[in-house]
Amino acid sequence: MHKIWLIIQREYSTRVKNKRFLLVTFLMPLLMMGLIFGSAYLSTTGIEHRTIAVIDPNGFVKNALKNTDQIEFKFPENIDTNNYSKNGYTDILILPKFEKNNKSDYILRSKKSMGLMLQNSISEKINNAIEDQLLQDAGIQQNTLDSIHKASQVAELKAYEDKGNVSKESNAGLAMGIGYASGFLIYITLFIYGTMVMRGVMEEKTNRIAEVIISSVKPFELMLGKIIGIGAVGLTQFALWIVLIISLTSIGMGLLPADIQHQVTTLQQSNGQMGMAQASESAMRIYNMQHTIATANWPLILSCFVFYFLGGYLFYSALFAAVGSVVNEDPQDAQSLVFPITMPIIFSYIITNMVTQNPNTPLAFWASIIPLSSPMVMMARIAYGVPSAVSYWELALSMTLLIGGFLFTTWLSGKIYRTGILMYGKKVSWKTMIKWAFTKQS
């Protein structure tokens, strides 16, 4: 046991002391934020401008086609499909005469094809105009219509989940976000730390230090020490990220103007009942965000995250270690051998994406029970709440199977590893690796 501890310490400290670790740990959150804000910024500034010539025999559409930042609608005379671009228009929109009970299509011709979003926004405008016109023809006044539109935009769905007598506010959007984020995080880290284990094993083998070390410790201890050490590096990284995120948000909150901060606190104290009139819009928004985030069961989610990260990591990293142990100098061997391990990880990620929207399908159930995919898929389901979306027995079964699963892969990989780590110059397939695992060897 003492020796395993030494190995864990070495694996951990050589990695954590490495400058690259600190760089990745502190740059990753900044990079993510940069990516989010950067893409948001680009999507607002990098837009193309279009001037559309409209031929409208109806008249009523003209009011509905309001100019935006992106599109300028013009209604010139004497324009047709042959001369619109010569006259400086990017597109031409030809509307037929709309009549009741008669579906007639309208046509857009462009020199450069238009994106789907823009097309949708134009057709929505036109269809709404047609709907309004038809309603007016049916005798509804314009001002009645306007008030109906306004009212329908104000209301919003509030979902609650019933736990015995207590109703708790639930938020599907938040659940989806948490499920997606934690699934994605586990997906990424399985890859990062799995390959780290594999590369570590390969390093020991190609540097030829493996034989020196296993004359002092059992091969299994060396493998396990490496896996645990690198897992601890992963946990350290998560802990640092959480600290970083919390401190960055509190710094961000501190930078807000004092009156908004004050309003947010008042909103918190009054449970959001301060009312629109007193609170500014931004204070309201911040309060709502905080309120929504608080609806999730964070202690449960975080502890499950740690469990499933560790379980998934142990499950897969043992397999990565087995592959590392059989690879010779040629990294190409590693690529083909690692494929059967990366495939289930990628599949699980795809399933996770589906499960974030539908947490209770049979696929979601089975994928969250089977240890190959449970670390990611179960996290996506847990975000929707325990026991409302995932019952306790499901969670217990999934956890038990995951523990059994990683014990099995560790045992399997230990058998492969002890043979592989001392074998040089031989190309090995998964078939031989499995054979090593199930025949009695040295």
Added chain:
Amino acid sequence: MIGNYFTAIFDYKIDSMEPILSLSHLKKYYATQKAVDDISFDIQKGSIFGLLGPNGAGKTTLLRMITGIFYPDQGSIILDGQPFRPSEDISKIGYMPEERGMYKKMKIGEQALYLAQLKGLSKAEATEKIKYWFQKLEMESWWNKKVEDLSKGMSQKLQFVVTVLHEPKLIILDEPFSGLDPVNANLIKDEIYALAKKGSTIIFSTHRMEQVEEICDHIVLVNLGKKILDGTVAEVKQSFKENIFSIETDSPENISDNNIFTVVRKDVNKIFVKINDGNNSNEVLSHLINNNIRIVSYNELLPSLNEIFIKLVESTHSTTRAFQNI
């Protein structure tokens, strides 16, 4: 008389000592080959033992069983009077494998410390011993260097230090001199002698027969998984002698075959003769004297270990080939 007395004491000393390592009927079979096929031998305490054999003879497998990396399929290993228990006895053994390396990015001092602690030394003990050895082998300035900055010979020295640091009873060195310049090779050789003198037993595995002849007391030759030779260097040489004598003379042309000996080869002022069965070396000498041939020197020519090695290995190969043909 006095000579006999000394040999008697010497024999007595060896007999009274228990072997540090005793292998009996060790077997290790792989799917495609018998890597080690029923090998037995003893190694005496404090001796320098040569384990010889061509590539693929089973030496590495044998050494891995002795170091506890592999378990034998059959047979027993007795270490220091006790059945070998790999997990506990690991600290009694220092193993320097032929394929050896270090963590390239780790500092040399830390690395030596790590490997010494894995052998069971406490951090304080290990630090003290590393300092002692680094000083002894003029490596003090290396502590904060990385292995990737060392030459091959330098890392070899480091390997050696790490192997012997924990003062193991049994030190196994697989090709310890490969890549060392003569100065450093001598340095290591002297340390090997010193360790043996202090009571450590050394198993020395190599292809370099001149080193074996120089260093080893006792040798075992394995080929194709079987032991084909076992004895002290002197015994082995004696048993393989072919009764060939070299005669240095100024008139080799006057010597020719007769009923006492046959001429094997002639040089400018040297002639090699093989004594015919039933005759002895004195008869050769008196024959030469009677024929008025002036003798400058007269020596028995013992085969070198290299010749014995090649001869034995080739003959075992040809027998297997013969068997395979049947």
